[in-house]
Amino acid sequence: AQTVTQSQPEMSVQEAETVTLSCTYDTSENNYYLFWYKQPPSRQMILVIRQEAYKQQNATENRFSVNFQKAAKSFSLKISDSQLGDTAMYFCAFMSSQGAQKLVFGQGTRLTINP
């Protein structure tokens, strides 16, 4: 079974700084998908970014980018020019390419952006 580990329960940075959230995962599969979800206090789950394992190029979405290291099974999220609205829980998640599109989530990292 796949597992996802986020080793940073909480992080805090100043507004406009860059912050990196860590995620490692374990799988024996070669093709899969990785995600970062944001959960603000409203509780809504918001997709931040997606990475396909067969693509070597790291995904980027505006201020959000990932560092995908397939051999090391590492998938970190970098937030540049952080904003107060980035304050939220962030979850790393794994999805197998085989069957049912089920998500396996990490424990989450609570990120606080300070003014």
Place this chain on the structure above:
Amino acid sequence: NAGVTQTPKFRVLKTGQSMTLLCAQDMNHEYMYWYRQDPGMGLRLIHYSVGEGTTAKGEVPDGYNVSRLKKQNFLLGLESAAPSQTSVYFCASTLDSLNTEAFFGQGTRLTVV
């Protein structure tokens, strides 16, 4: 287009009571899921469905039952609630096996006392 809607948003149950959580999606999605979110544990899959009339167990299915009688609805039942089922429950859906974007409901906070 409402997306994924969960009913109710909040509920307090007494130990031993039963209840059903309703999830409805209007996007004609084939796959639907129920997750629970507990502090320090992320979201864990309870049950899922890959089509009308089909259901399957996820990672933490004990104490829950589900039904998918209509494609747009996925019901999660607690027959005899226990304090360990205090959690936030999320429903999600994806279009089919070729699409990876999951759409989530707004969550249901359930407290069992």
